[in-house]
Amino acid sequence: MKKEKIKIVTIGGGSSYTPELIEGFIKRKDELPIKEIWLVDIEDGKEKLEIVGAMAQRMVKAAGLDWKVNLTLDRREALKDADFVSTQFRVGLLDARIKDERIPLSHGIIGQETNGAGGMFKAFRTIPVILDIIDDMRELCPNAWLVNFTNPSGMVTEAAIKYGGWDRTVGLCNVPINCIEDDAKMLGVPSSELFFKFAGLNHFHWHRVWDKEGNEKTAEVIEKLYNPLLAEEKKDAGVANIKDIKFNYEQIKDLGILPCPYHRYYYITDDMLMEELESYSKGETRAEVVKRTEAELFELYKDPKLDYKPEQLTKRGGTHYSDAACELIASIYNDKRTTMVVSTKNNGALEDLPYDSIVEVSSTITSHGPEPINFGKFDPAPRGMVQIMKGMEETTISAAVTGNYNKALHAFTINPLVPSGQIAKNLLDEMLLAHKKHLPQFAERIEKLEKNK
C-alpha cells in the first residue's frame, strides 16, 4: 500500500550538494508528500552538516512547507521506517579524493576518481560502508529504496545488489542527463523530442539518439560535436569534472555511437594525462579545486539569509545529480514511467555483459523499480572496452569485499588507465598506506607494508 507520507534519509547529508537535493524536493512538492527529511553524517562532518542542514531548513521554510528536516549523527535513528535512502557520502572526505588524484599523478598516472586508480580506492573505502548501511536497512527499513549516487556509482550499486542482496538499489549519475541536454542543444530541439538509448557502465556508457521523425541522429551529433572543420564553434557541455579536451574526431567518426565525456580518459589518455599533470603541478587537481569551491560554498551557506540554492553550486560540477535523485524518487513513488539512465541489473539488456551484472542503461522508472529498455550488442571495439571495464569492476569489488591484496593488484593491472608492472604495484602500496584509516579490510597487508618500509 502506497504510503501517504514519506520519510527520506540522506546519508552524507552534510554534503555541499544538499541544497540542490532540497531544491529538487521542493520543486516536486506536489508529487512528493514528504513528512520528514533526515540528513545524516558522521562526527567528522558534523560542522558541515550543521551549516548545510540549517540552510536546508531555511529553504524548506521559505517554500512554505511543513516538512521536518532533521540533522543527526545517528544513522540508525534516521533509517528507522525510512522510505527512501539516498547516499552521497565520501569516506575520508575531500582529502581522500585529493590523495586519489595526486598520488597516481605523482607516478605519472591519471587518478580519475571514478574508474581509475582513484576510483578503485574510493570503491575500497566505500563498499564496506554501503554494506554496513544495508545491514542497518535490513533491520530498520526493510522496504526502503536505496538511491545511490556515491561514486563510483556503478561499482557501489553492484556491491549493494550482489553482495548486500539489496535489490531495491538504484544507482544514479548526472552524466547521462548532461549528454542528453548537450545533444539536444546540438540538434536545436528540446531533449523531450529526441529518443535516447544509453548502455554501458557508470562513466563508461555510449548512446544513440533519434529525432521525432524516426531518423537516427547519432552520426550528425558526432559531426556537430567533434568535427573540427565545422565552422561554428560548438562544444560539448561536458562535465565540470573533466577538462574540456576535444575527442579525436577521426577516431570516433565511424563508431556509430556517442561516447560519454569520461571516455576521453580512455580514447585520448595521453592528452588527458598532460592536462592533469599540469593541474597537478599547480595544485589544481579537480579535487583541490573542488575543496576550495566547497569551502567557499560553505561560507555562503553560513549566511542566515540564504534560503535558496546559490548560483555558485551549479559551477561546483555534478549539476543535475541531486535533481536526478529527486526525479528518481518521485518516479518510483508515483509510478511515473519516466525514462532515466540508471545503474540497475542487466538481465540481458546489454548482451555483451554478464546477465547478473549491474549496467547503466536507459530505463523506464516504475513503482517497482527500473525496467531497462533492451539495448542489444555493441560493435567489437566498444564491446571489448566495456567488457574489460566490467572485469575490472568485478575484480575491484571482490577485492573491496575480501581485502585480497592480489586481487587488488590484478584489478589495477587490467584497468586501462593504470599501466601495469612495478609502478602499478608501487602506486597500490602507496595508496594503501595513504588511505590506511579507511581500509580495515586490508589491515593485515598494510601492516606488512609498514614493516617493510
Add this chain to the structure above:
Amino acid sequence: MKKEKIKIVTIGGGSSYTPELIEGFIKRKDELPIKEIWLVDIEDGKEKLEIVGAMAQRMVKAAGLDWKVNLTLDRREALKDADFVSTQFRVGLLDARIKDERIPLSHGIIGQETNGAGGMFKAFRTIPVILDIIDDMRELCPNAWLVNFTNPSGMVTEAAIKYGGWDRTVGLCNVPINCIEDDAKMLGVPSSELFFKFAGLNHFHWHRVWDKEGNEKTAEVIEKLYNPLLAEEKKDAGVANIKDIKFNYEQIKDLGILPCPYHRYYYITDDMLMEELESYSKGETRAEVVKRTEAELFELYKDPKLDYKPEQLTKRGGTHYSDAACELIASIYNDKRTTMVVSTKNNGALEDLPYDSIVEVSSTITSHGPEPINFGKFDPAPRGMVQIMKGMEETTISAAVTGNYNKALHAFTINPLVPSGQIAKNLLDEMLLAHKKHLPQFAERIEKLEKNK
C-alpha cells in the same frame, strides 16, 4: 522529414474488419493527417471489396473528412509512395481456414489456425505472398512501414524481416490487449494504472503485472482468474476465437507468470480437443462460424445507410485488432512512445530465444519503430515451451520459403499440437493436396502425391 499528409494502404482491404480499421483511423483523425486510404484486394475478393469499400467511404464522409478512400485490385498502383502498408489478407479466403481446421480434426488433431497444423499451412500459403508484397514495396515505397496483422502474425513477421529483409515490419495481434483489459478488470483498476511485461511468441506469450504501488500482482490475477474456489464468478474475457475452457488452476498456480488464452491449446490440449471435436461434428468449427458471421456482416455492410461500425462486428472476434493497427500507425507517425505488445526483433530482450528471432514483447513505440522493454529469462517450464515453438516456427518458415517437404514434415513433428508419426504424415499430405492451389512452392511434391493416390 515527417510527411505532412500520409497515404495508407491496406492489403486485404475487402476484409470484414475494414470498418473497424476505418473507425480506428477516424478516432485518430487529429493525430493522423491522412490524405488517401487504399483498400487493395484480389479478383476473388472483388465483391467484398466493393461492399466494404463503399461502406468505408460512407464512414469517412459521415465523419466529415476529406480523405480519399480508393478501392483497387492493382496492388502496385496502391503501394506507390505509401507511408504505411497494413496487411490483413487471407490467402484462399475463409474456405482455406475451414480446411485448416476441419482436416486436422478429421484425424483427431486440433487444427488451430495460428500455431497448429492449420496455422502452419496458413504460413505456407501466406509467406510467399508477403515476400512478393515486400518486393513491390522495395521498388514502390522504400520507406514505408509494414504493419502485419495477417496470421500467423509472428511467423509472417519473421519471414518479412529475415527473408524479406524488410526491417520496418511490425507484427500485431489483439490478444495482448485483451489480456491487459482482462487483468485490469480482475484487479478493479484501469489498465493504465498497471505495468505489464509481456514476452514470448505470437499467441504464445506470458506476462507479469504490477500495480501503481510497485507490488507484483501476477499471482493475484492468477488466483482471481483461475482459482475455482473463489466464490465470485469471474472469468477471463478470453478471445472469441477460443472456447472458454478453464485452465487447470493447479498447473499454473506456481508459474509466476500469466499465460495467454492460446496457451489452453498447450496446457489442456485434450480438453480443447474434446470441445473442438464436438464443434467439428456439428459443422461449427470456428472457421465455419466466422464464415457465417461474415456473410451476415456483409449483408449489413450492403445497407447504403450504414455509415458506422455495426455492433455485430465486435462479436466477430478479433476485437481490438484493427484498433491496435491504427494505434501503432499513430504511435510511429507521432513518436508517441506508447507501450504496445508487438512482434519485433528480439536482440536479446528475451534471453531464452535466439538473438535474431522475432518475438512478441512489450515495446515502446517510437517513430523509428518498437524498442522492446528487456524481459530477461523465463523459468525452465515456459522457457522450454517457447523454445520448441520457436524451433517449430523457424522450421515452418524455412519450409514455406523453400518448399522442402521433409522440413515441413519435421515442423509437423515437433509442433506440440500435432502428434508425430504416420497420422501426422497423412495429415500433411492431405492438407498439401487440399491447399494445392495456394502452395506453388510445394508443386513438385503435390504432383507426386497425386500420382500415388
Add this chain to the structure above:
Amino acid sequence: MKKEKIKIVTIGGGSSYTPELIEGFIKRKDELPIKEIWLVDIEDGKEKLEIVGAMAQRMVKAAGLDWKVNLTLDRREALKDADFVSTQFRVGLLDARIKDERIPLSHGIIGQETNGAGGMFKAFRTIPVILDIIDDMRELCPNAWLVNFTNPSGMVTEAAIKYGGWDRTVGLCNVPINCIEDDAKMLGVPSSELFFKFAGLNHFHWHRVWDKEGNEKTAEVIEKLYNPLLAEEKKDAGVANIKDIKFNYEQIKDLGILPCPYHRYYYITDDMLMEELESYSKGETRAEVVKRTEAELFELYKDPKLDYKPEQLTKRGGTHYSDAACELIASIYNDKRTTMVVSTKNNGALEDLPYDSIVEVSSTITSHGPEPINFGKFDPAPRGMVQIMKGMEETTISAAVTGNYNKALHAFTINPLVPSGQIAKNLLDEMLLAHKKHLPQFAERIEKLEKNK
C-alpha cells in the same frame, strides 16, 4: 595420490546386471587393482543380492583373482572409504516399473520409463534416494566418484550435481555405444576408425560421424539406416528396450544429425503408441517382459556351477551398460583419456542448453573427470526439442526434490509424451497413489487424494 588398491561399491548390487559388471571388472583386471567390491542392496532385494552375489564371488574366483566381494544391506558400512560408487538401483523394483508403463498405457499414453510419465515417476522415486546416498558419501568417502547408471540417468545425475553438490558424479548410458557400433556396421568399418560427436540429453541425443579421411558420413548413415528404398535389408541394432519400428525416412533425411533410438518416441509417437498398446493388452509391456527374463536369469544364477556371465543376460537389454561403467572407472583411475558419451556438466559445450545444465555429450575421460568436446549449436528443430526436454527435466527434478504437486503437474504438461489436460491430471494422481510408498515428499498431496477418492 593415486591409491594403490581400490574399493568399489555398487548400490543395487542385487541387480541382474551385476554379472556383467563383474565380468567388466575381470576384463580390466590388469588396469584396475581392485581390493574389494561391495554389493549393497535393501531388505527387499536381499534374496536377489544373495543369489547374484554368490555368483559374482564364483566369477571372481574362477578368474583367479583375490578380490573380496562383500554382500551387505548396510550401505554406510559399504561406503566407508570407497573409491568408486556405482548406482544401479531401482526404487520399488520391477513392479514399480510395471506401474510406470502400464498405468499411462491404460490412459492411452506412452509410459516410457526414462523420459515419459514413467521416467518422471522413476525420477520422483529415485532422486530423494540418490541425495541420501550423497549425504552418506560426504561423510564416509568424500573423494569417491559416483558413477550413476540408474535411470533416468540424466535427471538423476543433474540432481546429484546441482542439488547434492556432488561434482564427482558421472552419468552413464549404453545407448550411445549401441549407436556407435550400429553406425560402424552400416559403414563397414571398425568404430575406432570413425569420429563421433554426440550431444543432447540422456535418451535424447543426436550425433554426427566422420570417417578416417575426414568426410562427414552422417547423411550416408541416415540413408543406410533409414532409406526404405535401399535394397539390402539393414536395420539399426536399436536397443532391446525399444520396439524396432522404423523412423520415417523423409522426416529425418534432412536433419543433418543422427537421432538416437529413443527419438522414435518423439518422432513417431503414434506408431510407438500403437505398438505399446498391443503389448499392453497382451501383458507384454517391456517391464513385464523384463520381469520374466529376470526371474529366469535368477534361476540360472542360482546354479552353483555358473561362474561366468550367461548369454541370456545379453538379451536382457541394457547391453554394454555395465561394461561402460567399468570402462569409465578404468578411464578415471588410469587417466586413459578414452572418448565416452556421458552425462556431465554442460559449461557451454552444447550452446543451446543452460550453462549449468547436465548434458550427455562426447567427452574425453581423464583422471579429473570428463572433459566434453565442444559441440556448438543445433539447427532449430532439434534445438527446440532438446530445450523443451531440458525444461521438463528441470521441472521434474524440482518437483522431485520439493514435492510440489503443481510443479509435477506442470512437468507432465510440457512433456511431449504426455498429452496435457484432464487426462494428464488423472494420470498423475493415479500414479501418485500407485507409488505412494516410495514418494514421501508427496505425502501430503497423496493423503488429500486418498480422501477425495
Add this chain to the structure above:
Amino acid sequence: MKKEKIKIVTIGGGSSYTPELIEGFIKRKDELPIKEIWLVDIEDGKEKLEIVGAMAQRMVKAAGLDWKVNLTLDRREALKDADFVSTQFRVGLLDARIKDERIPLSHGIIGQETNGAGGMFKAFRTIPVILDIIDDMRELCPNAWLVNFTNPSGMVTEAAIKYGGWDRTVGLCNVPINCIEDDAKMLGVPSSELFFKFAGLNHFHWHRVWDKEGNEKTAEVIEKLYNPLLAEEKKDAGVANIKDIKFNYEQIKDLGILPCPYHRYYYITDDMLMEELESYSKGETRAEVVKRTEAELFELYKDPKLDYKPEQLTKRGGTHYSDAACELIASIYNDKRTTMVVSTKNNGALEDLPYDSIVEVSSTITSHGPEPINFGKFDPAPRGMVQIMKGMEETTISAAVTGNYNKALHAFTINPLVPSGQIAKNLLDEMLLAHKKHLPQFAERIEKLEKNK
C-alpha cells in the same frame, strides 16, 4: 578418399625456418607419404629461397627420400592440386619488422610484433596477401588445408576463415608447446602424463593443468614458476622472442590459471617497456637481433655440406613452430586425434568470446580438422582482458580488409599496449608512411598524409 601421395606447399619457403620444417617432415616420413614439397617465395626473397631450398634438397637426399623439393616464385604453379599449404611469409621481410618494433619504441611505446602496434601493422600487411592466396586456392586446390603460422597467427586465421571463407584453415603457434614443456619440467613429469586445457587468443591464452591422479596442478606450477621465495632457481623456459622478465607473483598467485609468456606485455607493461627501450637504444630490438641471426644462418645454409638442421636455428626463437606444423599435417592426414593447441572456430568452446570468433584452444586434431575441448568461462579479470583483445583483433582485421583509417585509429586506441591520444595518432601516421609500399588498401590516406607533411 585419402590420397596416396601428398603435395605440400610452403609459402614463404625462403624462410630461415624451412630446415626445421623439412626436418619435421623427415621425422614423420613413415606417416606422411610426401610426393612433392614446393617452396614458394617472391622476387625479393629469391636469393634466400635458393640457399635454403638447396639445403632442403640436401636434407631430403641425406634422409634417403625420393621427395621432390621444388623451388619457385610462381605461387599458382605451386598451389595446383596441393593437399596442404603452410604459410610462413613475412610481407616486407625483417626490415618491416624492425620498423614495427622501432617506430613505436621511438614514441616510448612497445611495438610487439604480434598483438601490439607492430603486430597490427603486420596484420595490415599480411591479411590482403592471405586473402589473395585463398583466392588462388579456391581455384587451384579447393580441398587443401591452409596451415597458417604467419603472425599475428590468430588474426590472420580469423581473416582467412571469416573474410576468405576458407574453413579448412588452422592457425598455429609454438607458444603453447613451450608452456606445456615448461610446466612438465616444473612438475618433474613427462608432459604426456599431464592434461592441459588452454583457451584464449594467439599469444594471449591461459591454461590449466592436471596430473595423472586427477589433481589440478595449476596453482603448484604458478608457485614453482613465479614464487620468488622458492629457493631453487627455476624459471619458465619462456619464448626466445620475449625478455625473460619475471611476472609479479602476487598479481598472478590467485588467478587460478597460468598466463602465457606474452602476458608479460600486459601484466607488467612498464617493466617490459624499460627493457625494450634499452634494447632499442642499443640497436638490439628483437627484430634486429633476429635479422643478424638470420644472416648468420643463411651463411651456414650456404655450406653445400650442411644437410641437417643446424643447432643455431634452435636459438633463433620460434622453436617447435615448424614441428607443430608438421605434426598438425600428420594428424590431419592420419586422423591421429592428437591434442594440440590451435587457432580455430570458437563455436562456444570459450563462452566469453563471440560464437563465430577464432580462438586458440586445446583441440583434438582429426582428419576433418580440430575439434576443440570445451573450456567454459574465465573469471572476470582474464575474461575482460581476452574480450578487449578480441575487440581489438576484430577492429584491426576490419581495418586491414577495408583500409578504413578511422577503424585503424580506433583499433590502436583500444589496444592495451598502445596509449591513446595524440601520440597514438602520430604513431599510426608514421607507421602508415613507413610501410606505405605494403599497404595498398590505405593508399588514399597515405597520400593525404604525405601531402600534409
